[in-house]
Amino acid sequence: MNGKPKIGVYVCHCGTNIAGTVNVEEVRDFAASLPDVVVARNYSYMCSDPGQALITEDIKNYGLNRVVVASCSPRMHEPTFRKTLESGGLNPFYLEMANIREQCSWVHEDPIAATEKAKRLLEAAVVKARNLEALEQKEVDVEPSCLIIGGGIAGIQAALDIADAGFKVYLVEKSPTIGGHMAQLDKTFPTLDCSACILTPKMVDVANHPNIELMTYSQVEEITGYIGNFNVKVRKKARFVDMDKCTGCGDCAEACRLAGRIPNEFDEGIGMRGAIYLPFPQAVPAKYTIDKENCLFLAKGKCGETPKCQEVCQAGAINFEQQDEIVEFKVGTIIVATGYDVFDARKKPEYGYGIYDNVLTALEFERLVNASGPTGGKIVMLERGKKKKKKEEEAEAPKVPKSITFIQCVGSRDKSVGNEYCSRVCCMYTAKLAHLVKDKIPDCEVTIFYMDVRAFGKGFEEFYDRVRREGVRYIRGNPSEIFRRGDKLVVKAEDTLTATPLEHETDMVVLSVGLVPRSDNREIIDILKLSQSSDLFYLEAHPKLRPVDTASDGIFLAGVCQGPKDIPDAVAQAKGAASAAMIPMAKGKVKVEAQTSVVNEETCRGCGFCVELCPFTAIELVEVNRQGWPVKVARVNEALCKGCGACVAACLSGSIQQRSFKDNQLLPQIKVLGVK
Amino acid sequence: MAEATQTDFQPNIVAFLCNWCSYAGADLAGTSRTQYPSNVRVIRVMCSGRVNPMFVVNALQEGADGVLVSGCHPGDCHYMQGNYYARRRFKLMRNFLEYLGIEPERVRMSWVSASEGAKWKEVIEEVVEGVKAVGPMNKFQRRQLNW
Ligand SMILES: Cc1cc2nc3c(=O)[nH]c(=O)nc-3n(C[C@H](O)[C@H](O)[C@H](O)COP(=O)(O)OP(=O)(O)OC[C@H]3O[C@@H](n4cnc5c(N)ncnc54)[C@H](O)[C@@H]3O)c2cc1C
Numbered sequence: 147m148n149g150k151p152k153i154g155v156y157v158c159h160c161g162t163n164i165a166g167t168v169n170v171e172e173v174r175d176f177a178a179s180l181p182d183v184v185v186a187r188n189y190s191y192m193c194s195d196p197g198q199a200l201i202t203e204d205i206k207n208y209g210l211n212r213v214v215v216a217s218c219s220p221r222m223h224e225p226t227f228r229k230t231l232e233s234g235g236l237n238p239f240y241l242e243m244a245n246i247r248e249q250c251s252w253v254h255e256d257p258i259a260a261t262e263k264a265k266r267l268l269e270a271a272v273v274k275a276r277n278l279e280a281l282e283q284k285e286v287d288v289e290p291s292c293l294i295i296g297g298g299i300a301g302i303q304a305a306l307d308i309a310d311a312g313f314k315v316y317l318v319e320k321s322p323t324i325g326g327h328m329a330q331l332d333k334t335f336p337t338l339d340c341s342a343c344i345l346t347p348k349m350v351d352v353a354n355h356p357n358i359e360l361m362t363y364s365q366v367e368e369i370t371g372y373i374g375n376f377n378v379k380v381r382k383k384a385r386f387v388d389m390d391k392c393t394g395c396g397d398c399a400e401a402c403r404l405a406g407r408i409p410n411e412f413d414e415g416i417g418m419r420g421a422i423y424l425p426f427p428q429a430v431p432a433k434y435t436i437d438k439e440n441c442l443f444l445a446k447g448k449c450g451e452t453p454k455c456q457e458v459c460q461a462g463a464i465n466f467e468q469q470d471e472i473v474e475f476k477v478g479t480i481i482v483a484t485g486y487d488v489f490d491a492r493k494k495p496e497y498g499y500g501i502y503d504n505v506l507t508a509l510e511f512e513r514l515v516n517a518s519g520p521t522g523g524k525i526v527m528l529e530r531g532k533k534k535k536k537k538e539e540e541a542e543a544p545k546v547p548k549s550i551t552f553i554q555c556v557g558s559r560d561k562s563v564g565n566e567y568c569s570r571v572c573c574m575y576t577a578k579l580a581h582l583v584k585d586k587i588p589d590c591e592v593t594i595f596y597m598d599v600r601a602f603g604k605g606f607e608e609f610y611d612r613v614r615r616e617g618v619r620y621i622r623g624n625p626s627e628i629f630r631r632g633d634k635l636v637v638k639a640e641d642t643l644t645a646t647p648l649e650h651e652t653d654m655v656v657l658s659v660g661l662v663p664r665s666d667n668r669e670i671i672d673i674l675k676l677s678q679s680s681d682l683f684y685l686e687a688h689p690k691l692r693p694v695d696t697a698s699d700g701i702f703l704a705g706v707c708q709g710p711k712d713i714p715d716a717v718a719q720a721k722g723a724a725s726a727a728m729i730p731m732a733k734g735k736v737k738v739e740a741q742t743s744v745v746n747e748e749t750c751r752g753c754g755f756c757v758e759l760c761p762f763t764a765i766e767l768v769e770v771n772r773q774g775w776p777v778k779v780a781r782v783n784e785a786l787c788k789g790c791g792a793c794v795a796a797c798l799s800g801s802i803q804q805r806s807f808k809d810n811q812l813l814p815q816i817k818v819l820g821v822k
Numbered sequence: 823m824a825e826a827t828q829t830d831f832q833p834n835i836v837a838f839l840c841n842w843c844s845y846a847g848a849d850l851a852g853t854s855r856t857q858y859p860s861n862v863r864v865i866r867v868m869c870s871g872r873v874n875p876m877f878v879v880n881a882l883q884e885g886a887d888g889v890l891v892s893g894c895h896p897g898d899c900h901y902m903q904g905n906y907y908a909r910r911r912f913k914l915m916r917n918f919l920e921y922l923g924i925e926p927e928r929v930r931m932s933w934v935s936a937s938e939g940a941k942w943k944e945v946i947e948e949v950v951e952g953v954k955a956v957g958p959m960n961k962f963q964r965r966q967l968n969w
Contacts, residue, residue: 219845220866221845248851252853270863792904813880821834822887
């Protein structure tokens with residue numbers, strides 16, 4: 147800015163809010179005595195139109211190039227007075243405020259002490275204002291497209307909303323099909339709608355939507371850039387099946403030499419598949435995938451004379467030469483909807499999961515009761531790890547359990563496994579599964595061990611009540627052990643309502659496992675620099691007011707990746723994330739922080755301290771030519787910098803500075819405030 | 823006589839507050855008309871992570887009797903990690919000052935959230951009492967050096 151500072155100072159009375167305690171005339175006269183102050187005024191309400199007009203008039207008449215307003219908190223009216231400066235033709239960042247209301251007149255009754263403090267605060271503002279600089283409020287264009295990571299119900303819903311609004315969506319799903327956990331469920335609490343019936347139409351909509359580019363069996367490899375302009379690199383893994391040719395007929399899967407010999411992940415290992423497979427009949431896309439770890443031809447190099455699948459495929463879709471493909475594209479916003487894992491029940495060895503065939507996780511049990519599951523929805527005793535009998539007729543009819551026992555809070559509300567939180571869905575899905583048992587095997591005895599029943603949602607308490615009336619027995623107590631006695635399982639527990647120790651015999655135990663952060667969560671954290679809350683789910687920007695935002699602009703969260711929730715909540719959050727992502731896309735432009743850090747490349751020694759500690763990866767080392775020598779210096783990407791100033795405090799040479807909070811702006815404040 | 827000076831002594835304390843939590847908390851104390859001693863003068867920074875540990879020394883050199891740095895509670899930083907950086911730097915600086923013979927009561931760090939107006943008052947009262955107890959700071963004097 148041009149030459150000498152000419153500062154105008156405005157002391158606000160705020161009616162009597164300030165003037166009732168602080169002697170505003172005294173403060174004004176003091177201000178007038180300070181160097182570089184060319185005009186000082188006091189006025190009843192500075193924020194009013196005439197108050198603001200005083201400033202714009204003075205800018206014109208006195209040629210002011212700095213303005214100090216002593217009034218309320220800058221958190222209140224800084225935006226107001228910045229606009230005043232702008233309308234007076236002055237760069238809005240030439241404003242400094244002294245907070246003499248919230249932090250002075252309102253908190254100190256003694257007029258002398260309050261007036262003294264007000265003067266000090268004002269002086270600190272004036273000395274800072276002297277060194278303020280004009281800043282540019284930059285705007286960047288927003289690419290009208292969104293990347294959604296994860297194709298569970300949350301990702302699906304967000305994709306459909308955004309695509310329906312007319313924006314382009316790239317939906318990246320790691321597994322061969324979208325649908326996530328919801329696709330594995332049978333019925334859904336508390337209304338008992340069939341999960342597939344409400345989910346699969348949405349899956350098909352995603353596949354057919356002209357604005358959605360679906361990439362399954364794919365993984366995000368790298369994301370650079372910032373809100374409005376993210377560059378995304380995705381690896382589409384080879385599925386060894388030509389997606390354009392595959393008709394989804396399934397001949398290959400039947401022919402595969404390993405058909406029925408590999409545990410199907412989708413069926414939680416209860417059902418089997420071949421090396422070429424479709425996770426489930428309604429999978430989207432309805433295209434087969436060869437699992438290269440198991441495929442005889444790909445893993446061992448030999449599959450009989452010729453691979454069976456290739457032999458039978460009429461469409462000629464099998465392609466063993468297929469390679470991973472890397473695709474790159476730009477998006478303006480990102481929604482993370484990567485969902486969850488269920489708690490690994492092996493971490494509670496006292497429950498015998500993995501030892502006893504008929505100790506199941508609730509997700510396994512979902513597959514067992516599912517009409518399209520491996521048993522066609524028949525609840526039967528499991529014989530795990532047994533080789534499939536050659537001929538179906540030789541196998542005896544599987545036994546039907548006469549009693550089933552559920553254990554709640556397995557891996558939730560349990561400090562011993564590091565999970566303090568409640569998973570929010572288990573009380574209800576257990577009630578649902580108990581109901582389904584009663585529905586399918588009416589004389590089956592159903593017992594639920596619980597700590598507390600949390601039936602907080604819409605229709606939950608009613609549903610819980612209904613299930614109890616169906617004859618399901620609830621016992622309050624956290625079992626200590628499960629062991630085998632003859633052909634029965636014994637649950638050892640204490641009924642804490644009657645303080646009676648008990649041993650409960652049962653045929654089958656279902657562990658109501660909690661929802662935990664995905665074991666591969668770090669992949670996305672490393673790519674997007676997301677934070678985790680103490681439960682290790684992804685952290686939202688504010689627990690109440692910004693529940694779908696992350697600390698990084700343009701990146702949003704939806705579904706269980708942010709914390710345990712049921713389908714309605716996951717869908718609501720997905721809709722929230724979708725609309726949040728659409729705001730910058732609809733506007734087409736975003737303002738970026740102006741009070742960013744800036745490097746003096748002449749003095750920077752290129753140590754990289756700032757690079758390492760920047761939480762937003764806004765700083766990088768670049769090579770520049772310094773008097774003929776190539777040297778490394780730090781450079782700030784202003785679009786990424788959020789203006790915290792952490793780098794400034796770490797810089798040993800003072801080469802990196804934060805605009806509006808530079809050392810030469812703060813040190814004079816320290817000086818005048820330090821003086822006794 | 824000496825005793826009288828001790829009680830009359832009104833310390834001058836410079837405080838660095840982050841914009842999002844502690845500054846907002848101090849504003850809330852104002853909105854709630856919470857009364858507290860007027861000895862503390864605030865410098866607003868966007869994040870406690872901006873507070874260079876040398877600022878603490880600077881303030882003491884310039885005549886402040888005490889220094890307070892206040893930011894968001896651990897885990898709540900608007901910029902994710904700034905308050906952790908501040909805590910680490912502050913701790914080192916405090917150890918160093920103690921080594922130089924500066925009473926640890928003079929330098930304090932606190933976490934005050936935007937909803938903790940009442941806590942802000944408590945912090946101020948504690949800091950003021952603590953500094954009063956150790957008396958005026960006169961160990962550092964900024965002298966004009968003539969090279
Ligand atoms: C046993 C059980 C029963 C339940 N019953 C009910 C019920 O009856 N009613 C109800 O409302 N809720 C129920 N729930 C809860 C329900 O499963 C969840 O609320 C819902 O599935 C959450 O959906 P989501 O999209 O957030 O996550 P998910 O369903 O986990 O979907 C996440 C998707 O993201 C993909 N993904 C993960 N990481 C990546 C990556 N890095 N890149 C690309 N893709 C990735 C995954 O492959 C997956 O497809 C139940 C949960 C369990 C465990």
